[in-house]
Structure formats: C-alpha cells, structure tokens
Amino acid sequence: MAEVVLSVKNLTVKRGSHTIIDNISFDIPKGETFSIIGPNGAGKTTLFKAILGLIKYEGQVEWKRDIKISYVPQRFYIDSELPITTQEFLKLKTNSEEKIREVLESVGLKNSDAHVKNVKEHILDNRLGDLSGGELQRAVIAWSLLGNPEVLLFDEPTAGVDVVGEETIYSLLQKLKETHGMTILLISHELEIVRKYTTTVLCLNKEQVCYGPPSLVLNEKTIDKLFGEEMHYYHHKHKN
Amino acid sequence: MEIGNIIFLTLTGALVAASSAYVGSIMVLKRMSLVGDALSHVALPGMAIALALGISPIVGAFVFLSFAVLGIWYLEKNSDTYPEALVGLFFTASLAIGVLITKEVDLLEALFGSIEKISVYEGLATIVLSVSVIIVTSLFVKKLMITVISEELAQTSSERISMINLLYYVLVAVIVSIGIRFVGTLLTGSLVIVPAVASKNISKSMKGYFLMSALFGVISAVVGIPLSKGLLLPSGPVVVLVSVAIFIITFFYKKLLTR
Numbered sequence: 252m253a254e255v256v257l258s259v260k261n262l263t264v265k266r267g268s269h270t271i272i273d274n275i276s277f278d279i280p281k282g283e284t285f286s287i288i289g290p291n292g293a294g295k296t297t298l299f300k301a302i303l304g305l306i307k308y309e310g311q312v313e314w315k316r317d318i319k320i321s322y323v324p325q326r327f328y329i330d331s332e333l334p335i336t337t338q339e340f341l342k343l344k345t346n347s348e349e350k351i352r353e354v355l356e357s358v359g360l361k362n363s364d365a366h367v368k369n370v371k372e373h374i375l376d377n378r379l380g381d382l383s384g385g386e387l388q389r390a391v392i393a394w395s396l397l398g399n400p401e402v403l404l405f406d407e408p409t410a411g412v413d414v415v416g417e418e419t420i421y422s423l424l425q426k427l428k429e430t431h432g433m434t435i436l437l438i439s440h441e442l443e444i445v446r447k448y449t450t451t452v453l454c455l456n457k458e459q460v461c462y463g464p465p466s467l468v469l470n471e472k473t474i475d476k477l478f479g480e481e482m483h484y485y486h487h488k489h490k491n
Numbered sequence: 492m493e494i495g496n497i498i499f500l501t502l503t504g505a506l507v508a509a510s511s512a513y514v515g516s517i518m519v520l521k522r523m524s525l526v527g528d529a530l531s532h533v534a535l536p537g538m539a540i541a542l543a544l545g546i547s548p549i550v551g552a553f554v555f556l557s558f559a560v561l562g563i564w565y566l567e568k569n570s571d572t573y574p575e576a577l578v579g580l581f582f583t584a585s586l587a588i589g590v591l592i593t594k595e596v597d598l599l600e601a602l603f604g605s606i607e608k609i610s611v612y613e614g615l616a617t618i619v620l621s622v623s624v625i626i627v628t629s630l631f632v633k634k635l636m637i638t639v640i641s642e643e644l645a646q647t648s649s650e651r652i653s654m655i656n657l658l659y660y661v662l663v664a665v666i667v668s669i670g671i672r673f674v675g676t677l678l679t680g681s682l683v684i685v686p687a688v689a690s691k692n693i694s695k696s697m698k699g700y701f702l703m704s705a706l707f708g709v710i711s712a713v714v715g716i717p718l719s720k721g722l723l724l725p726s727g728p729v730v731v732l733v734s735v736a737i738f739i740i741t742f743f744y745k746k747l748l749t750r
Contacts, residue, residue, distance in 0.1 A: 305646055322647040333520065334691055334700035335636065343633045343640075378695055379640075394644075 253280040256318060256402055256434050257302065261310040264294070264301050271297045273458050274310075279451070281315075281401075284428060284435045286445045286465075289455040290478050295438045296325055298455060299404055318402060321395035325406035325438070329387065331380035337390050338375040344397040354393040357430070359423055360386075388420060396427070403427070404436045421448050442469065497720055500606050503614045504712035504730065506621035507673055508682060511666045512690075512708030513628055515683030516701055518663065519691060520639045526563065526575070528680030529582035531667050533559040535589025535676045538601050542594070547613060548601070552676075553668040555585075560660035568653055586676070604675035604727040606716065617669050624662050625705075635659055636697065674727035685734040686711065692741035707737050 257279040264271045272294040279285050287295050301308040303322055314320070341351045360374055374386060382390060388408065395403060408420045421444055427433055439445050445452055446465045454460035454468070454477045461468040461477075518527045534552035541551025563578065593601050600608065609617070628635075634655050638645040645652045663683075670679040686707035687700075694700035715730030722729070 303647055305643070320647065322643065324641060324643045327641060329640070332691065333640070334694040335640070335697040336695065339697045340640070343637050 253282055254315065255279065256281050256315045257436075258313045259302060259311065260313075262298070262301060262312060263309040264297050264306065265309070270457065272301070272455065275453075275455070275459050277451075277453055277459075277462055279434060279436065281434055282428070282432060283450045284424070284437065284448055286437045286439050286449040286452045287455055288439055288442070288445055288452060288477070289460075290440070293456045295455055296406055299406055299436070299438060303404065315401075319398060319400045320402045320404065321398070321400035322404045323388075323391050323395050323406060323408070327387065327391055329380040331378070333378065333380050335379050336376055337379050337382065340379050340390065341394055341397065344394060350397060351393075354396040357396060357427060358389040358393045360389055360393070385420070389423075392423070396431075399431075400433070402434045402436065406438045408437065408439070424448070442474070445469070497717060499611075499614060500609065500726075501713055501716045503609070503617050503621075504606065504673055504716050504726075505709045506618055507666070507669050508686070508708030508712040508730070509705040510621040510624040510628075511670050511679075511682040512686035512704040513625055513701060514659075514662050514666050516687035516690060516704040517628075517632070517635050517639065517659065519684060519687040520636075524680075524684045524688075526578055527663065527667075527683050529579055530556065530559055530563070530663065531671065531676050531679040532582045532586035532589070534667060534671050534679075535586055535601055536592060537589075538671070538676070539589055539593035539597070542597050542601075549613065549616075549668050549672055552671050553664060556664035556667055557661070559585075560664045561657075564653075564657050564660050567656070589676070600675070601671075602675045602677050603725055604671060604673045604678065606673050606726050609672055613672065617672070620665055620669055624665055627658075628662055631655055631658060632701070674730060678727050678731050681731045681734065682708070682711075685731070685738055689734070689738040689741045692738070692745040707734060710737065 255278050259278070260276045262275045263273055275298065277285075287298060289295050297306070299322070300306045302312050303320070304312070338351070341354070345351065355374075374382065374390070379387070379390065392403075403424075405424065408424065424435055424437075425448055428435055437445075437449070446469060449465050451463065452465045452468060453462050454473055456477055461473040515527065518524060533555050537551035537553070537555030538548040539551070541548045544551075559582070562581070566578070589601070590598065634645070634652075638652060638656065642652075666683065667679050670682045673679075674682055687704045689707050690700050690703035694703055711730050711734035715733040716726050718724075718733070719726040719729035
C-alpha cells in the first residue's frame with residue numbers, strides 16, 4: 252500500500268457547545284483522489300479547515316513530514332475592481348515567468364501559437380476580477396500549483412463554473428494527479444462526479460456516514476442517510 | 492516665511508504623503524479605511540501628554556497609536572467577526588479624552604496640524620521615517636497583497652501571516668504619527684485614504700495602483716503646501732482638499748471610461 256500522506260483520528264470540531272463534526276477518522280494514501288461529500292452544513296469546509304490547522308479541533312491530524320499542501324478555497328470572491336492583473340497575482344508567489352507559463356499550461360491556459368495573444372491579453376494582462384468563473388478557478392489552481400505542492404485541497408471545484416466548464420475542471424484535476432503524482436482532496440456534492448473521479452469517498456453529515464471506494468459505499472442506503480429521501484429519488488431517476 | 496523653508500516643508504510633506512498613500516493603498520484594499528481614520532483619533536491624548544511633558548508630539552502619538560494597533564491586531568486575530576463598532580467606540584472615546592486634556596492653545600494645532608512648527612530635526616526625522624516606511628512596505632507588499640486577496644490563501648501559503656499583519660499595523664502607526672504633525676489628528680486619515688481611492692478609480696494593475704497613489708499623495712502636498720502659504724491658510728486642510736479634488740477628477744474620468 253502506498254505511503255500515507257494524511258492520517259486523521261477521532262477528529263472533532265466544536266463551536267461553543269455546538270458540535271460541528273464528530274469523531275471522524277480516515278487515512279489518505281499518496282496519489283489518491285479523496286472526496287468528502289455531504290449536504291449543506293454537514294461540516295465539509297470545517298473538516299478542511301481543521302486538517303489545515305486553520306481552526307481548533309480535538310483529535311489527531313498527522314500530515315507526512317514536510318509535505319507541501321495547497322488549498323483552493325470554496326468562495327474565492329474577487330472584488331472586480333481590485334487593481335491586480337492575473338500576471339501580478341501569480342507573481343505574488345514566484346518571480347519566474349517560466350514557472351508561471353508552466354502552471355498556466357497545466358491548467359489548460361495554453362500559450363500555443365494560436366492562443367499566445369489570447370492568454371496574454373485576456374488572462375495575464377487583465378484584472379483578476381475580470382476573469383470568468385472558469386478562468387478564475389483555473390488561475391487560482393495555477394496559483395496553488397506554484398511551489399509544487401504534493402497535496403491539493405479543493406473545496407467544491409465546480410462552484411461558480413458553468414456546466415461545460417465543470418467537466419474540464421475535473422478532467423484537469425485527473426490530469427494533474429497523473430502528471431504530477433499529486434494527492435487530491437475534494438469537497439463535492441455531485442455524486443456522479445465523485446463516482447467517476449474518486450478513489451475513496453468520505454460521507455459526512457456531522458458524523459462519518461460512510462468511508463471507502465465509491466463503488467462499494469455509495470449505495471442507496473448511505474445516500475438516503477446522507478441527503479434524505481429527496482436525493483434518493485432524484486438519484487434513482489437520474490440512473491434510469 | 493522664507494522660500495527655503497517652504498521648499499523644505501514641501502519636500503518633507505511630499506514624502507509623508509507618498510508613504511501614507513502607499514501604506515494607505517493596502518489599507519483601502521483591506522477594507523479598513525474607516526478604521527485607519529478612527530485610529531488617528533487615538534493619537535490625540537498621546538500628543539497632549541507629550542506636549543505637557545515638553546517632548547515631540549510625534550513620539551506621544553506613536554506610543555498611543557502603537558497600543559491601538561496592537562489592540563486591532565489582537566481583535567482581528569482572536570475574533571471571528573471584526574468588532575468594528577467596538578473599535579469606533581474606543582477611538583472616539585480617545586478623541587473625547589484627548590480634547591479634554593489638551594490645552595486650549597495646543598488644541599487647534601493637534602486637531603489640524605501645523606507644519607510651521609516643525610523643527611529642522613523633526614523634519615529630518617520625518618524624512619528618514621517616511622523613506623523607511625516606503626522601503627519596508629515594498630519588501631512585504633507581496634505578502635500583504637496575498638492577505639488582501641484571500642486571508643485563507645495567505646494562511647495556507649505564507650508562513651507567518653499574523654506577524655506580517657502586525658508589521659503592517661506598526662507601519663500604519665508610524666505614518667499616522669508623522670502625518671498628524673502635518674495635517675492633524677482629524678485629517679490624517681484622508682492622507683492615508685484619499686490618494687488610494689483616487690488611484691483605485693483609474694488603476695488596472697497593482698503596480699499602477701501603488702504608483703498612482705503615491706504620486707497623488709505627492710501632488711497633494713506639492714500643490715497644497717505652497718498654495719496654503721500663498722493664500723495664508725492652514726496647510727493641512729488645503730493639502731486634503733487638493734487630494735479630494737484629484738479624487739473627483741479620477742471619479743469622473745472613470746465614469747467617462749465606463750460609459
């Protein structure tokens with residue numbers, strides 16, 4: 252079995268007397284795509300913040316020593332009048348133009364001959380706040396790739412991106428995993444996407460509802476328990 | 492007043508305005524403009540005590556402002572919602588206390604500044620401080636900008652974000668302290684904020700934004716100080732009104748562009 256990059260044991264997060272997540276345990280081996288699914292308010296983002304050490308928690312969170320982690324937050328709201336170009340945004344992290352070109356290529360903002368002018372004019376020299384939802388998400392992924400992280404945490408990759416863009420963000424993540432050997436942690440609420448791209452899934456609704464490969468654990472019973480009846484029927488209809 | 496003196500004061504004022512505008516442009520992006528303004532009121536009791544003790548009011552202002560920025564830093568770090576109302580209450584209370592304990596003869600000077608009273612030593616110290624603030628800010632500006640874009644990105648991508656924020660607040664305390672001598676406690680906030688919002692109206696890139704902010708600050712001082720001397724008016728309000736005029740021009744320029 253591959254080396255474990257993250258081991259979480261009995262993780263509990265409380266806010267005052269209110270328990271947000273209760274006793275969660277899981278291990279993530281290197282190179283996995285690990286999904287966390289659950290309804291709104293289930294504590295998914297809280298779980299991310301806890302394992303990143305951004306908030307207080309009880310229990311154990313152990314990362315592999317000296318591992319490089321990047322985080323793409325869920326709501327990446329950019330003031331459309333924020334005076335910063337995409338190029339400057341990426342340069343906050345590196346001075347190397349070569350590296351910037353590299354990461355832009357890995358996120359599909361290619362500098363091919365036909366597009367060289369496009370990328371420069373429409374992406375790099377444009378205000379970060381003027382990018383479309385999909386472009387911004389790619390730019391933020393590009394930013395998170397600078398510094399060669401081994402683990403990428405991604406909170407709801409599709410939020411704010413149109414349906415055509417959705418598919419490409421996931422295939423992009425898949426590609427990154429293959430080419431960079433990265434471990435990816437995703438928060439998602441789209442079951443089909445989770446089934447298609449994920450090696451292990453953790454169902455979260457305050458407590459750990461399921462944990463394992465999606466083909467084994469994402470059955471109607473767990474989905475019912477996780478999302479309630481409504482989702483079950485929706486899912487059923489979708490499958491037929 | 493001799494010409495040489497006016498030139499010296501204008502140069503000093505220009506550097507104060509440039510450093511205030513540079514630091515202030517980050518403050519505007521951090522959406523802390525009003526905090527920056529309220530912050531300057533805390534300086535008043537400090538200045539009153541310094542004047543009573545016969546030391547430079549800049550020193551008194553800086554000591555009080557340092558405590559205030561530590562307070563802001565602590566609240567920001569340890570509280571989920573930024574308690575802006577509390578900050579406002581505390582700062583206006585300082586202003587009230589300051590007005591009560593400042594001697595009447597010094598009050599107008601403390602509230603609206605008086606560059607005529609700046610000694611050569613104070614002027615030189617101000618020049619050194621302004622230049623230092625500009626240099627230190629430029630060393631940390633990238634990390635500060637990451638905090639502006641997303642506090643979460645900053646927390647996960649940069650090592651000591653809380654220390655960088657603290658350093659930034661200390662820079663704010665320094666520029667407010669030196670700005671007060673020029674335009675007074677009531678108007679320092681505008682030295683920090685107005686050039687930056689004027690620049691934000693017309694800037695697309697970060698580089699342009701910072702450069703234009705500093706430039707607008709410099710123009711406000713270089714036009715405002717000699718103008719106030721010529722018109723025999725107090726310099727603080729004139730400098731501030733010049734910067735407001737620049738803001739109005741950029742505002743309409745932006746309207747024209749986006750129409």
